[in-house]
Amino acid sequence: GLRARQVHEDMERGGDEGGGTRIMVYVRLRPMSKKEKEAGARSCVKIDNKRDVYLTEMALETDYLRLKRLRGRHFAFDAAFPDNTSQQEVYQTSAAELVEGVLDGRNASVFCYGATGAGKTHTMLGTVQQPGVMVLALKDLFTKLKQRSPEGEHVVRLSYLEVYNESVRDLLSPGRPLVLREDARQGTIAAGLTQYQAFSADEVMTLLHKGNTNRQTEPTRANETSSRSHAILQVVVEYSVHQDFGKATRLGKLSLIDLAGSERALATDQRTLRSVEGANINRSLLALSSCINALVEGKKHIPFRNSKLTQLLKDSLGGACSTAMIANVSPSNGSFGETQNTLHWADRAKEIKTKGSEVNDELQLPEDQDEKTKLLMQIQKENQ
Ligand code: ADP
Numbered sequence: 001g002l003r004a005r006q007v008h009e010d011m012e013r014g015g016d017e018g019g020g021t022r023i024m025v026y027v028r029l030r031p032m033s034k035k036e037k038e039a040g041a042r043s044c045v046k047i048d049n050k051r052d053v054y055l056t057e058m059a060l061e062t063d064y065l066r067l068k069r070l071r072g073r074h075f076a077f078d079a080a081f082p083d084n085t086s087q088q089e090v091y092q093t094s095a096a097e098l099v100e101g102v103l104d105g106r107n108a109s110v111f112c113y114g115a116t117g118a119g120k121t122h123t124m125l126g127t128v129q130q131p132g133v134m135v136l137a138l139k140d141l142f143t144k145l146k147q148r149s150p151e152g153e154h155v156v157r158l159s160y161l162e163v164y165n166e167s168v169r170d171l172l173s174p175g176r177p178l179v180l181r182e183d184a185r186q187g188t189i190a191a192g193l194t195q196y197q198a199f200s201a202d203e204v205m206t207l208l209h210k211g212n213t214n215r216q217t218e219p220t221r222a223n224e225t226s227s228r229s230h231a232i233l234q235v236v237v238e239y240s241v242h243q244d245f246g247k248a249t250r251l252g253k254l255s256l257i258d259l260a261g262s263e264r265a266l267a268t269d270q271r272t273l274r275s276v277e278g279a280n281i282n283r284s285l286l287a288l289s290s291c292i293n294a295l296v297e298g299k300k301h302i303p304f305r306n307s308k309l310t311q312l313l314k315d316s317l318g319g320a321c322s323t324a325m326i327a328n329v330s331p332s333n334g335s336f337g338e339t340q341n342t343l344h345w346a347d348r349a350k351e352i353k354t355k356g357s358e359v360n361d362e363l364q365l366p367e368d369q370d371e372k373t374k375l376l377m378q379i380q381k382e383n384q
């Protein structure tokens, strides 16, 4: 309809508008899984023109034995990837240009958002046979670095960390939780985080897979492979370029983020510990949604300090950084609610344009464990 066309026209103008850079938003639909097929799932997501996403809910009319369309919605994104899209194509469309920017000395970030099982880790990390954005980005980075800096005067440093239950951990050398602090030049940094110097993409692949086995993925009732952790890969590239006036150093930072499942943790009826963890996961994702809302509304104060995740993502969302978001969805009608929720936030994220300037505003948590749990439960309840 008309609205759809307007969205397209708006989006035609691309990333830069009125001085700010808007987040590029993509949607990736994964294939129906064997389990979903066996359960008789129907597809409720359709992708057209590589950018239109239609979400429809069908119901079986038992009287007539036919499917009736209950409700539907149309969304348009910078690109929408149908279920047969290759890893390479996802990388080329969503991240390749950002990697180029990093080599020019800019900061960039790509993050995957969606419910558990929607395909975030597949998109970000992938498998040895089908490497994902993290690996393809590094491959590309090394290839382009060799062209730009043939004498090999470059350094690529990697760190891989996770935010789990509001604590930050090093995935490359697991140990004590890390403390976050603000650095005037580098933004938020995790003190003591391993910076691994990498020389090739193959080596990175092994490293990342090893790092991923260190992620906290305890089974829950809702989903055996539920991931409650946010994984962040940070790549810093530093190299010298020869210019008329001499040598200059270029420094760029790329952040690749695999967010925890966006489904509601308490809906799975878990016991206290899990609920606290759920509240924390929600607190991080909730803080992310508050930041997105505040950015969209052009608010002066962006509440980055409300969670570890948003503290770490601060320069990806509000700073001098180009950002892409990939929203992952399952095609199954059994995931209708989750998909609707994911598409809602993805749609909202399209509107983020301006840089936010924030003041410190940290939510103080009570020392007492019971009080803390109560507060977290309350925060979660308020945001359901
Ligand atoms: P998440 O990280 O969002 O919880 P995963 O990436 O682990 O989800 O995906 C769940 C399952 O679906 C995995 O077995 C994964 O291999 C498979 N899968 C996800 N996306 C795709 C895809 N685009 N093509 C094929 N299989 C996929």
Ligand code: MG
Pocket (backbone or CB within 6 Å): 117, 120, 121, 122, 227
């Ligand atoms: Mg995952």
